[in-house]
Amino acid sequence: MQNTRIILIGAGIGGLTAGLALQRRGFKVSVYEQAAQLGEVGAGLTLSPNATHALEAIGLGPDLAKLASRPARQAVLHYRTGDVLVDQERGDLPKKQYGADYYQIHRADLHDMLARAVQANDPTAIHLGHTFLGLTQNSDTVDVVFKNGARVTGDVVIGCDGIKSEVRAQLWGRVPPRFTGNIAWRGLVPMYRLPPGFKIEPASAAAVGHKHSMARYLIRNGTMLNYVAFAEKSGWETESWSVRSEVSELLEEFDDWHPSFKTFLAATPKDLCFKWAIHDRDPLPQWTKGRVSLLGDAAHPMLPFLGMGAATGIEDAVVLARAFQQAKSVAEALLRYENARRERTTFIQMASRAAQERLQGGKADGYTKKEHKNEEFLGLFSYNPATVAV
Ligand SMILES: Cc1cc2nc3c(=O)[nH]c(=O)nc-3n(C[C@H](O)[C@H](O)[C@H](O)COP(=O)(O)OP(=O)(O)OC[C@H]3O[C@@H](n4cnc5c(N)ncnc54)[C@H](O)[C@@H]3O)c2cc1C
Structure with missing residues (x-):
């Protein structure tokens, strides 16, 4: 398995975390990204303890401690009065409760630390200007074609190409988001x-x-x-x-x-x-077909009302790498990966939809701690992708 040629399509936060997690377990990866330059948009990102566990497991703990912010408290506010409706302690508490910090970070800072770490392990790992066009697979290999005319052959392909995933379209049909x-x-x-x-x-x-x-x-x-x-x-x-x-x-x-x-x-x-x-998109009943699977938004895009989209892609990445290390074949690795991940991400996809009503349903006037059924209340923080059964 150590010589498995792993192709990742997409160098977003999901694809790069997968690349790094696989490298950390001794695998060689090739990441193909459509953009001519690496980068992320100017926006923030919440990393709840479940995501922090994953990033720490792949060696990014010190970088996070340096670059990410750790809010002391977190509140729910009334839109019209600005009043604090719910006030929660953060600071040291998430680490005590869940074993990892609750962070907030600039997306570009996280993306940059991932890209640097992947390239430090292997300066040739990331291929820019490669727009995935199509793939064909047989029982032993997968051939991939890019818009620039390049062709590569691998043993496995993981589509990390976001909500508009072309890899997903080729596996499961073209359904617009x-x-x-x-x-x-x-x-x-x-x-x-x-x-x-x-x-x-x-x-x-x-x-x-x-x-x-x-x-x-x-x-x-x-x-x-x-x-x-x-x-x-x-x-x-x-x-x-x-x-x-x-x-x-x-x-x-x-x-x-x-x-x-x-x-x-x-x-x-x-x-x-x-x-x-x-x-x-609705949850997929299956992600993997043969030697090809999906990760992050390509597999399970979700509404942003629980702030779990990137976090779940980061979780996927660490579980995927652990599945590859434990398995004796590509088929076994992808089966272990999907079995460990699909139920949780489907649950979060559905819970993210329900969270819209809590936040936007006009409940501000009566909003108390009882109404505050957020991602922590749902138990999402207590998941550790570095130790969960795979
Ligand atoms: C308003 C909002 C706020 C959010 N806040 C949070 C938050 O606080 N916490 C959190 O965890 N999540 C949050 N999310 C969700 C998070 O942004 C996404 O879930 C996450 O960015 C998905 O990462 P990804 O790597 O799977 O996909 P993407 O970030 O979409 O990356 C996909 C990559 O694939 C590349 N690509 C696409 N097509 C091709 C192709 N054909 N060939 C080659 N490359 C290709 C793209 O260029 C891109 O680099 C938020 C989302 C929104 C909308």
């Missing part, structure tokens, strides 16, 4: 743009509203505020992280929100206000 009726605006606001004395307290919070919700937290040592603001809205359905929006459009949408929100929305740099339409 479905628009969910939600638009999200995301922004990164340098703290110096906020009015003097304006405080972000606590450092991490979600706000519940009526057909609207928001998450906001500080990253990069408290120098930047990351937010993502959701609105239920139809008429615009572009699934892309790079569509610009006017700050005025965002302010109009959140007009009845408390000034403690509108102040930082208004401070978004003009060229850094983006919006995109949130899409979803």
